[in-house]
Amino acid sequence: MDYNKFFDDALGRLHNERRYRVFADLERIAGRYPHAVWHSPKGQRNVVMWCSNDYLGMGQHPKVVGAMVETATRTGTGAGGTRNIAGNNHSLIQLEQELADLHGKEAALVFTSGYVSNQTGIATLAKLIPNCLILSDALNHNSMIEGIRQSGTEYLVFRHNDVAHLEELLRAHPGRPTLIVCESLYSMDGDVAPLAKICDLAERYGAMTYVDEVHAVGMYGPRGGGIAERDGVMHRIDILEGTLAKAFGCLGGYIAGSAKVVDAVRSYAPGFIFTTALPPAICAAATAAIRHLKSSSWERERHQDRAARVKAILTAAGLPVMSSDTHIVPLFVGDPERCKKACDLLLEEHGIYIQPINYPTVPKGTERLRITPSPYHEDALIDGLAEALVHVWEQLELPLYAKPMAAE
Ligand code: PLP
Numbered sequence: 001m002d003y004n005k006f007f008d009d010a011l012g013r014l015h016n017e018r019r020y021r022v023f024a025d026l027e028r029i030a031g032r033y034p035h036a037v038w039h040s041p042k043g044q045r046n047v048v049m050w051c052s053n054d055y056l057g058m059g060q061h062p063k064v065v066g067a068m069v070e071t072a073t074r075t076g077t078g079a080g081g082t083r084n085i086a087g088n089n090h091s092l093i094q095l096e097q098e099l100a101d102l103h104g105k106e107a108a109l110v111f112t113s114g115y116v117s118n119q120t121g122i123a124t125l126a127k128l129i130p131n132c133l134i135l136s137d138a139l140n141h142n143s144m145i146e147g148i149r150q151s152g153t154e155y156l157v158f159r160h161n162d163v164a165h166l167e168e169l170l171r172a173h174p175g176r177p178t179l180i181v182c183e184s185l186y187s188m189d190g191d192v193a194p195l196a197k198i199c200d201l202a203e204r205y206g207a208m209t210y211v212d213e214v215h216a217v218g219m220y221g222p223r224g225g226g227i228a229e230r231d232g233v234m235h236r237i238d239i240l241e242g243t244l245a246k247a248f249g250c251l252g253g254y255i256a257g258s259a260k261v262v263d264a265v266r267s268y269a270p271g272f273i274f275t276t277a278l279p280p281a282i283c284a285a286a287t288a289a290i291r292h293l294k295s296s297s298w299e300r301e302r303h304q305d306r307a308a309r310v311k312a313i314l315t316a317a318g319l320p321v322m323s324s325d326t327h328i329v330p331l332f333v334g335d336p337e338r339c340k341k342a343c344d345l346l347l348e349e350h351g352i353y354i355q356p357i358n359y360p361t362v363p364k365g366t367e368r369l370r371i372t373p374s375p376y377h378e379d380a381l382i383d384g385l386a387e388a389l390v391h392v393w394e395q396l397e398l399p400l401y402a403k404p405m406a407a408e
Contacts, residue, residue, distance in 0.1 A: 058249030068285035091283035107262035114243030114253030120271025122147030178207040184227035190324025218247025302375035318400040350388035
């Protein structure tokens, strides 16, 4: 039996559909973010990163790096096992207290990634609710969809951010235990969920709410509690889920909610029980990032300022910036091959790193570049990005909009 052929065929399908993924060999430089070194086939080159989800550059913050180094030096590296085997490491307890406080909840539970939090968290919650119906937003992340599937419970999908459709589904199932599952900020389009209206419906129809704030925690709300904090609805959402890997610059994920909900997930979730806990050094670093962002709004304000500037400069250059209410700047390409080619040209000819976003991350025909400015992208870098993009757009004969006439 030629087993390799199965895999070769599978890879061939991806190549044929022009969605075989290639990752650049990059090395970030702490203290100089967004600058990085690209270990290219032709040798080392300096590049500027424009697509990292270390949104606020906290991965290089001296407090965060310091906490990680100090904790690893003091306690060693690994956690030494699952919590069932090795107990709670003290840094995890402190991190969970910090997270519960961030979201104004009784408790929080940390997992090894945001992906695992959703997958095992949603599956476990839904299994513990008898006859549970899940109502899920059409654009929910794969980790949530996997959690829903794994729960084995009935689910229905409501049109993206469409509260009228959500209400229709709620009205059709009176009295049934229901879990509404959505994100607060959708990271490919950069749009935001109508959380207050979703909470209104949940309260009216007696449903529970589970909101993924992965692309919002640290970045929105006066203390970085996310969109729910910004919109004043954090206390109305039953379970908030987040990551430590994006705005907090580390690794790991979590849920926050009532003590009972968190204790039940801790006690039943396979993705929590059967895997080694996060190392203490990572927990301490994440705690340092969360604490810092609770009191410092410089990063949040500068982040928004940079995102607004990138949108304005790229739009003025005639580039097809897709409308977004948030820090995400999607640039429409609409074709997988040219999307990939644009990224190759940006890297090879301009030293700019942006990863192509193709199907299945976004629907076919909506392929795009997804640009994520950070507080550390200076004006000159933004101007350089616009020039490089226009050049690449012309090379690939991608459409540019007419530039607005300068005022006479
Ligand atoms: N939820 C959403 C909406 C995401 O986009 C992602 C990943 O990027 C995750 C969850 C998974 O989080 P993590 O990267 O911490 O595993």
